[in-house]
Amino acid sequence: xxxxxxxxxxxxxxxxxxxxxxxxxxxxxxxxxxxxxxxxxxxxxxxxxxxxxxxxxxxxxxxxxxxxxxxxxxxxxxxxxxxxxxxxxxxxxxxxxxxxxxxxxxxxxxxxxxxxxxxxxxxxxxxxxxxxxxxxxxxxxxxxxxxxxxxxxxxxxxxxxxxxxxxxxxxxxxxxxxxxxxxxxxxxxxxxxxxxxxxxxxxxxxxxxxxxxxxxxxxxxxxxxxxxxxxxxxxxxxxxxxxx
Numbered sequence: 163x164x165x166x167x168x169x170x171x172x173x174x175x176x177x178x179x180x181x182x183x184x185x186x187x188x189x190x191x192x193x194x195x196x197x198x199x200x201x202x203x204x205x206x207x208x209x210x211x212x213x214x215x216x217x218x219x220x221x222x223x224x225x226x227x228x229x230x231x232x233x234x235x236x237x238x239x240x241x242x243x244x245x246x247x248x249x250x251x252x253x254x255x256x257x258x259x260x261x262x263x264x265x266x267x268x269x270x271x272x273x274x275x276x277x278x279x280x281x282x283x284x285x286x287x288x289x290x291x292x293x294x295x296x297x298x299x300x301x302x303x304x305x306x307x308x309x310x311x312x313x314x315x316x317x318x319x320x321x322x323x324x325x326x327x328x329x330x331x332x333x334x335x336x337x338x339x340x341x342x343x344x345x346x347x348x349x350x351x352x353x354x355x356x357x358x359x360x361x362x363x364x365x366x367x368x369x370x371x372x373x374x375x376x377x378x379x380x381x382x383x384x385x386x387x388x389x390x391x392x393x394x395x396x397x398x399x400x401x402x403x404x405x406x
Contacts (some may be wrong), residue, residue: 163217163279163321163364163383164392166201167245175201176293181207181395188403189213191385194245195392199233207244215336217245217279220253223266235274246271246389249281251306251324261304263285272316277319278363279387280306282345286325294323295344302348311353318362319345322326326367328389335376342382371400380406 168281170178170214170396175197186193196217197205206216222232238246246270247263264280266327282301284294294350298321306317323333343364350358365377385405391397 163195163196163245163389164398165217165219165366165387165389166169166198166393167219167389169254169393170197170201170202172204176204176208177203178219178395180213180394183212183214185395186399186402188405191402191405193402196245202238202241202243205325211241213222215244216242218243219247219250221270221287222247223247223263223270225270231295235270236277239276244278245277245318247277247279247281247320249301251281251283251322251327257323261301262347263334265308268274268317269270269318270310272309272313277316277318279320281320281322281366281387283322283324283327283367289323289325294341298345299340299348302345303352307352311357314349314353314357314361320364320366321345322328322366322387328368330368332368332370332373334378335380338377339380339382342380348380369401371397371404374401374404 179195193203194215194217196219196228209216218238221235221238222229225234225236244357248267253259268278279310282298288297326333345363346358347390349361362384363382364385364387365383369386370391388398390402
C-alpha cells in the first residue's frame with residue numbers, strides 16, 4: 163500500500179498511477195494506491211480494471227453534517243475507495259487523534275463496507291524505555307477490541323514505528339518481526355488463532371527496495387505501508403515485486 167501523504171498535484175498523481183500501472187507485472191501482490199482526497203476520482207478512474215485498489219488517508223466518523231473541511235466514509239465509498247487508513251502516527255501527533263476517536267472512525271469505515279488499515283507504532287522514547295509492547299497493546303485494544311470477530315475480516319493492521327517513519331532509519335528485520343508476532347498474539351489472545359492468522363499485518367517505516375525483501379521474508383510480515391518510496395513508480399514497483 164502506497165501512502166502518498168500530502169504530495170503530488172492531481173495531474174502528477176495521475177501520471178504516477180499510470181507509471182505504476184505500466185511497470186507492475188507481479189499480479190500475485192496486491193497494490194493499493196492511497197493519494198490525497200483531491201486525487202481519488204482521477205486516480206480511481208486510471209486503475210479501473212488493473213487489479214490495483216484505491217485507498218484514502220483518513221475520514222470523519224459521521225456520514226454527513228456541519229463538519230467543514232472533513233470527508234466522510236460514505237463519500238469515499240461513493241468514489242470507489244476500498245481501503246481507509248485510520249490512526250496514522252502523523253494524525254495522532256499533529257491532530258491529537260485519540261484512541262476513542264479512532265474507534266469511531268474505524269466503525270464508520272466498517273459500516274460503509276470498506277477495509278480499515280489501522281496504524282499503530284511507538285516513539286523512540288517508548289522503545290528505549292521498554293514501553294513499546296505496552297504502547298502497541300493500548301493503541302490496538304482501545305481502538306479495535308470493541309469489534310467482534312467477524313469485523314476483523316475487514317481490518318488490516320499496519321505497524322509503523324514512529325522513529326522509522328521518514329527518517330531513513332528502518333527497524334531491523336528481527337525488530338519488525340518481533341512486533342508483528344506480538345500483534346498477532348494480542349489478536350489471538352483477545353479473539354482466536356484464526357483471527358490472528360487471517361489479519362494482514364503490514365510494516366511501514368523507511369521501506370526501500372534495498373531492505374524490502376528481508377522485511378517481507380519474515381514470518382509475520384504480510385506486506386508494507388510505504389510512504390516516500392511510493393512516490394516514485396520504479397521504487398514502489400520494486401518493493402512490490404520483492405514480496406514473495
